[in-house]
Structure formats: C-alpha cells, structure tokens
Amino acid sequence: MRVLVGPESTDLAELYAVPRTPWLRVNMVSTVDGAATGETGTSGSINNAADKQVFDQLRAMADVIVVGAGTVRAERYGPAGKPLVVVSRRGQVPDSLRDAPRGSVLLATCGTAEGLGAARDLLGAEQVLVLGSHRVDLPLLKQVLADRGWGHVLSEGGPHLLRDLLASGAADELCTTVVPRLVAGEHPRITQGPPVDVPLRLHLLLESEGTLLGRWLTDSPTGQ
Numbered sequence: 001m002r003v004l005v006g007p008e009s010t011d012l013a014e015l016y017a018v019p020r021t022p023w024l025r026v027n028m029v030s031t032v033d034g035a036a037t038g039e040t041g042t043s044g045s046i047n048n049a050a051d052k053q054v055f056d057q058l059r060a061m062a063d064v065i066v067v068g069a070g071t072v073r074a075e076r077y078g079p080a081g082k083p084l085v086v087v088s089r090r091g092q093v094p095d096s097l098r099d100a101p102r103g104s105v106l107l108a109t110c111g112t113a114e115g116l117g118a119a120r121d122l123l124g125a126e127q128v129l130v131l132g133s134h135r136v137d138l139p140l141l142k143q144v145l146a147d148r149g150w151g152h153v154l155s156e157g158g159p160h161l162l163r164d165l166l167a168s169g170a171a172d173e174l175c176t177t178v179v180p181r182l183v184a185g186e187h188p189r190i191t192q193g194p195p196v197d198v199p200l201r202l203h204l205l206l207e208s209e210g211t212l213l214g215r216w217l218t219d220s221p222t223g224q
C-alpha cells in the first residue's frame with residue numbers, strides 16, 4: 001500500500017490513528033460507479049484484499065462497533081470480538097445475533113420501539129440503550145458509549161445509518177474504499193435517505209493495485 005496523500009508511513013495503525021476521543025468513524029466500500037453492494041446484494045461481493053486489510057485494522061483499533069440493523073440482517077453479522085451495538089428503530093435484535101454471548105451485543109433504540117421488552121429479555125436491560133422517544137439520538141449514542149469507556153467508535157454502516165450519522169453531526173470521519181470495478185445494475189450508494197450536504201476534508205489517501213482508500217474528516221460539530 002502506498003501513501004498518495006498523507007504522512008510517509010507503511011504502518012496502518014499510525015496512518016489510521018484517531019486524534020482524540022470521543023471519535024466516531026464510519027468505514028464503507030464502493031465500486032468506481034458508486035455501488036455499495038455487488039451481485040450478492042452485500043458489500044462482501046465488492047470488497048477485496050486491500051479493503052479487508054484496512055477493515056480488520058479499523059476493527060482492531062476500535063473500542064466498539066456500531067452497525068445498522070439492516071446491515072446485520074443482510075450480512076448475517078455475528079459477534080465482532082468486541083462490543084457490537086445494533087441501531088434499530090423497531091428495537092428488534094436480528095436473528096444472527098440472538099445467540100451471541102450475553103454482554104457482547106447491545107441495542108440502541110428508542111422508547112416507542114415495538115421490540116423493546118423482548119430485546120431487554122434477550123440481551124439484558126443494561127445492554128438496551130433507549131436514546132430518544134421516537135428516533136435514536138446518534139450524538140447521544142456516541143456520548144453514552146464514551147461514558148462506558150468506549151470513546152473510539154467504528155461504524156460499519158450501512159447506508160441509511162451513515163446518512164443519519166452525517167445528518168446528525170455524530171460522524172467525525174468517513175473511511176472509504178473505492179475498488180477498481182464497475183457493476184451497473186441496481187445497487188445502493190454508501191449513503192441512502194433524505195438529502196444531506198456534508199463537506200469532507202481529505203486526510204489520507206492510500207493506493208493498492210488500483211484500490212483507493214481514503215480518510216475523510218467531517219469537522220463534525222459534536223467533535224470535542
């Protein structure tokens with residue numbers, strides 16, 4: 001991997017170090033024509049070795065993983081080896097995580113969620129974070145995780161959650177992998193939902209056999 005923009009280093013831990021906590025970054029992959037999924041309908045059909053290397057590095061560095069329930073359902077997420085927070089408005093724990101070891105999975109949801117009682121029974125009340133009445137307050141989620149000692153937050157998407165993290169100002173950073181492929185067809189982009197307009201500042205750009213891996217900063221208002 002070579003650095004196109006950023007400090008001269010080959011050490012991914014150094015290149016991806018976060019400047020402070022709390023810090024929330026989102027990591028996503030897309031094709032050159034903007035598809036966030038490939039033929040199987042998941043990101044697993046477009047990612048590659050360079051993306052996997054950075055994906056693994058970011059997971060290893062984070063205190064906690066935050067992911068939207070739609071991504072967990074589509075990609076059949078299992079436990080992540082560190083605390084995994086599923087964001088769900090409906091408050092339903094996806095099937096693939098129902099047998100996860102107690103304490104390894106948390107749910108971030110809202111007070112009116114239909115699945116609230118069942119989620120508390122399944123995960124334990126401590127693991128169910130009610131953050132708002134009708135919607136999940138994402139900046140508050142970031143703060144609540146920091147209060148638990150998890151100041152370095154990695155979100156692995158998906159597109160609706162990324163859009164909401166950007167709109168709410170909770171995201172400090174977006175890491176994107178652009179793989180050198182075109183797929184056409186009908187696929188989501190890495191952001192889905194109502195329009196946002198979030199300027200980004202390029203912090204790092206790596207290249208590996210045509211794959212471009214960037215760190216983009218949002219200068220988020222919730223950053224402190």
Ligand SMILES: NC(=O)c1ccc[n+]([C@@H]2O[C@H](COP(=O)([O-])OP(=O)(O)OC[C@H]3O[C@@H](n4cnc5c(N)ncnc54)[C@H](OP(=O)(O)O)[C@@H]3O)[C@@H](O)[C@H]2O)c1
Pocket residue numbers: 027028029030035036037041042043044067068069070071072074075087088089090091092135136138156157158159160161162164165188190192
């Ligand atoms: N290219 C990539 O890097 C990448 C990364 C991740 C996922 N993906 C792909 O994206 C697709 C899934 O897309 P998606 O947009 O459905 O993913 P998503 O954002 O993970 O899931 C949407 C669901 O997550 C919950 N959610 C998201 N934002 C929320 C918020 N602000 N508050 C409360 N709940 C929230 C809701 O769950 P409830 O319905 O339970 O209320 C919502 O229906 C899959 O094909 C997956 O493979 C691609």
